[in-house]
Amino acid sequence: MADILLVEDDYTLRDAYAILLQAHSYALDVAGNGQEALDLCKQRKYRIILLDLMMPVLDGVGFLERARLYKTSPQTRVILLSNLSSGEDLGRALKLGAHRHVVKSDLAPDEMIALIEEELGK
């Protein structure tokens, strides 16, 4: 089981998170939208999915609807990493099995690592 799947369409953020997570030696896969994430999820299981909500091609809610992780991969922890702090999509994503939500802009790199450590401990 790989450690983390990062699903993020903004390449600046994708690069920043990748640099951080790889520096901490996590096995990391990266997807630029929900469809790419779906393809990766068919090949392997992840301990954590860091999932953005607003993305082109297939958004976070669309990914959760299709991936049905609660069935296919019940051990995977899904953390919504979005800059939306309210709204319908957020509520739907949590109903579709996402475990928690973090506003990206509130999260410093060391807090991100603390979050990952905490989730991996679960």
Next chain:
Amino acid sequence: MKQIITAPLSNSLNSLEQIEFYKLLVNSIQDYAIFLLDINGNVASWNLGAQKLKGYTSDEIIGKHFSIFYPEADRKSGKPQHKLELCNQYGRIEAEGWRVRKDGSRFWANAVITALRDPQGQLIGYAKITRDLTERKRHEDALSHVNEQLRKQSKTLTEMNKSKDEFISLASHQLRTPATGVKQFLGLVLGGYAGPLQDKQLAYIQRAYESNDRQIELVNDLLRVAQVDAGKVVLHLESHDVGALVSDVVDEQKDVFTKRRQQLIRHIPGKPVKTQVDLMRFRMVLENIVDNASKYTPEGGTVTVSVSATKDYIAVVVADTGVGIDEISFTKLFNKFSRIPNELSESVGGSGLGLYWAYKIMRLHGGDIQVESAPGQGSVFSVLLPKETAHG
């Protein structure tokens, strides 16, 4: 002595007198048009009320077909005749609609037509009673027009509100995303992920990082204010010990006080003082008030935080020895984007949204924020929570 009538008036009249009596009664009624039609629908009798309502004298109208009272379109479509047929079938019909007076003007009529039959059941004519309900109709139409307008306005407002909410939500998202990129990369540099930096470089990047965080905080404040203004805040009320909560908040901010060389005194009762609060939001209100007290107090000053209970309220009182607030600024204290100009405000920063939001949140709790202050004499902010029940 008064005469006491023990039997109905009609009992004391013979049958001819009775007919005359009823004729008199019908003729003298002015508010209802009461008239008879023969079996073909021609007017056979006419009362004063009918003359008043429709404008015809009995000489002018008797013998004429009653379809004359209907608008032309109804006459053409055979409506009057159809009404008589229905009445003949069912015995009685009631209808409302426009009718026409002699002078061509229209009125909204309520009419009851009753089929009259002889003892053998043979149709002998119709009795018709008509009332003028134009005034009522006018009121009803006006009301229904107003209702329709209100419904349309309400729909427009709901749509506008929805698009405003969506706009704020999307705008916050879009503003946060580049700021997140800045935060991440500066954070990586500060965290040593890009290799070692000289102290000066670190210090500058730290300042850029903090500035970016202020921008993020501003977006967060805007979003919070937009939500509270839109009435979208629903409090999650639970019973909490306010004393313990205040202790937590003060503990978290201890470093800030130390850094600013301020003395922090707390008076918190030994026994729990419990009431209903929205934990997350009430904490933010307290953080806001305590942080403000520290910000607007010069180095060496003192901030005293105390919790007390009166009969109705639990009060968290934050008193500082800071710069205080002048009379003009005092009135604007809880306004949006209000920044109080004083010797410390330059260095303090802030969006001017914090107190506005805090006040709104306390009002939602059924509480309040009260302030006493004078320039140079410090400020006392009292955050009040209702003791037993909370509103919201």
